[in-house]
Amino acid sequence: MRNYVAVVFDDRSKAYEGLHALWQLDNAGDVTVHGTAVVHRDDWGHFQVDTKETHPALATAIGVGIGALLGALAGPAGATVGAAGGAAIGAATGGVVGVAADLSRSDTRGQAAIETRFVLGHGQSAVIADVSEDWTTPIDTRMHALGGTVYRRAMSDLQDDAWFDAYDPSPYLYPYEHIPSSYPLW
Amino acid sequence: MSANTEVKDALDGVRAAAQELHGAISDAAAKRGGAMKTDLEAVSHKAKAITVSVKGSIGAQHDAAKKHLEEAVAHLEATQKHAAAGVKSSGHSLQNSINQVLADARASVQQISEAIAARRSAKSTHTRK
Numbered sequence: 001m002r003n004y005v006a007v008v009f010d011d012r013s014k015a016y017e018g019l020h021a022l023w024q025l026d027n028a029g030d031v032t033v034h035g036t037a038v039v040h041r042d043d044w045g046h047f048q049v050d051t052k053e054t055h056p057a058l059a060t061a062i063g064v065g066i067g068a069l070l071g072a073l074a075g076p077a078g079a080t081v082g083a084a085g086g087a088a089i090g091a092a093t094g095g096v097v098g099v100a101a102d103l104s105r106s107d108t109r110g111q112a113a114i115e116t117r118f119v120l121g122h123g124q125s126a127v128i129a130d131v132s133e134d135w136t137t138p139i140d141t142r143m144h145a146l147g148g149t150v151y152r153r154a155m156s157d158l159q160d161d162a163w164f165d166a167y168d169p170s171p172y173l174y175p176y177e178h179i180p181s182s183y184p185l186w
Numbered sequence: 187m188s189a190n191t192e193v194k195d196a197l198d199g200v201r202a203a204a205q206e207l208h209g210a211i212s213d214a215a216a217k218r219g220g221a222m223k224t225d226l227e228a229v230s231h232k233a234k235a236i237t238v239s240v241k242g243s244i245g246a247q248h249d250a251a252k253k254h255l256e257e258a259v260a261h262l263e264a265t266q267k268h269a270a271a272g273v274k275s276s277g278h279s280l281q282n283s284i285n286q287v288l289a290d291a292r293a294s295v296q297q298i299s300e301a302i303a304a305r306r307s308a309k310s311t312h313t314r315k
Contacts, residue, residue, distance in 0.1 A: 002303075032303035034296055052212050132303035134310050175295035176205035 002155040004169075005139060006073045007127045007148040008120055012040050014147055015125035016179055021142050022129055023177040030138040034130040035173025037066060041120045049172075050180050061172065068167035069128060070120065072158055073151045130155070130173055196243040197251075197305065201298045203236045204258070207265070208291040215284050222284065223273050229287065230269035237262040240298070250304040258297035265290040 007022075009015045015038050026033040038050045049066050120126050127148075133139060136152065143150050158164050207229065214225035237259055244255045265287055272283030 029306055032299055032306060034299045034303075052216060132300070132307070134307055170296070171289060171292055175208055175292060175299065178209075 001134070002130070002132050003136075003152050004069060004073060004155055004158060005127075005129045005131055006070065006120075006151045007129075007139075007143045008151070009125050009127075009146070009148050010123070012038075012125040015040075015127050018127045018143055018146050018148050019177060019179065021146060022127060022131075022139070025138050025142060030133075032132040034132065035170060035175050036127060036129045036177070037062075037173050038125060038127055039066060039070065039120065040125045041122060043123050045122055047120075050178075052178070065167050065169035065172045066128060068164075069158075069169040070126070072161060073128075073153055128169075128173065130170055196239075196246065197298070197302055200236060200239045200243060201295065201302060203232075203239065204262075204291070204295045204298050207232050207236060208288070208295055211284070211288050211291050215288060219276075222280065226269045226272045226284065226287065229291075230266050230273070233262050233265040233269065233291070236294075237266070247301065247305065248308060250308070251301040254297045254301035254304060258294045258301070261290050261294035261297060265294060 007015075007018050009018055019036055019038055022031075022033055022036060025031045040048045040050070042048070047063075047067070049062055051062060131139070136150075140150055210225065210232070211229055214222050214229065217225060240255055240259050240262065244252055244259075247255060268283050268286040268290060272280055272287060275283055
């Protein structure tokens with residue numbers, strides 16, 4: 001079954017351990033990972049998606065696409081809110097905290113809406129993934145062991161949502177394990 | 187080495203190559219002008235080599251995986267085409283080309299991953315019977 005998964009961790013280094021574990025599960029053949037991204041929310045409530053340096057227009061698209069997905073994983077009502085707030089999600093190139101291409105478009109109403117509806121609290125980080133899994137146990141077990149909380153929705157459900165065509169997040173997920181060099185873990 | 191292992195290695199190998207190609211393109215996207223064009227030229231050659239590998243592994247797959255691999259080939263050929271166009275362009279046109287190349291490469295990895303998922307799922311179903 002094809003699912004979108006968000007695994008929320010209390011800190012960013014754990015999120016990268018989670019990302020690594022997810023790709024290890026793929027390598028072992030337990031699941032197939034099609035794409036991943038790591039999102040952080042700082043103590044002030046700002047969101048960042050870790051990306052490589054890309055064109056500013058692409059950074060905006062990443063923010064909107066990932067924002068919509070984050071909202072959708074919180075529940076059907078969250079997608080539109082997430083898309084609106086997505087413009088306020090910056091692409092932190094190379095993991096440099098504070099570099100956010102779209103923060104100038106930050107919108108207080110959108111931020112507040114995300115704050116009340118979405119599962120990613122201040123100071124938390126999440127691994128977002130597009131996966132094929134025959135059963136949910138491998139990801140659930142591994143992520144719980146790392147202290148992560150797993151949210152999951154079927155891709156077919158999300159494709160039925162009105163927002164999906166406009167904000168399909170798949171193109172903005174890295175199709176391999178991308179850990180910015182500023183996050184040495186091992 | 188069993189036949190299954192050979193198939194797994196071939197598909198996993200082309201996925202790793204396609205993932206590496208996407209990584210190289212996303213790194214190239216951060217560059218400017220001549221440096222970006224040099225990288226695009228290399229991308230075109232790499233995409234061509236991966237296309238040959240994917241075509242070579244299609245025959246050993248079942249139908250669901252074959253369909254994804256055929257689509258991957260189409261995206262890899264588009265990657266080559268857009269990379270070649272990018273080498274000859276500049277300014278906005280060059281930027282558009284690299285965005286297109288990135289999207290094509292992403293789609294090719296996606297299709298190869300889906301072929302792998304289809305193969306794993308088929309194997310899992312077969313094992314449970």
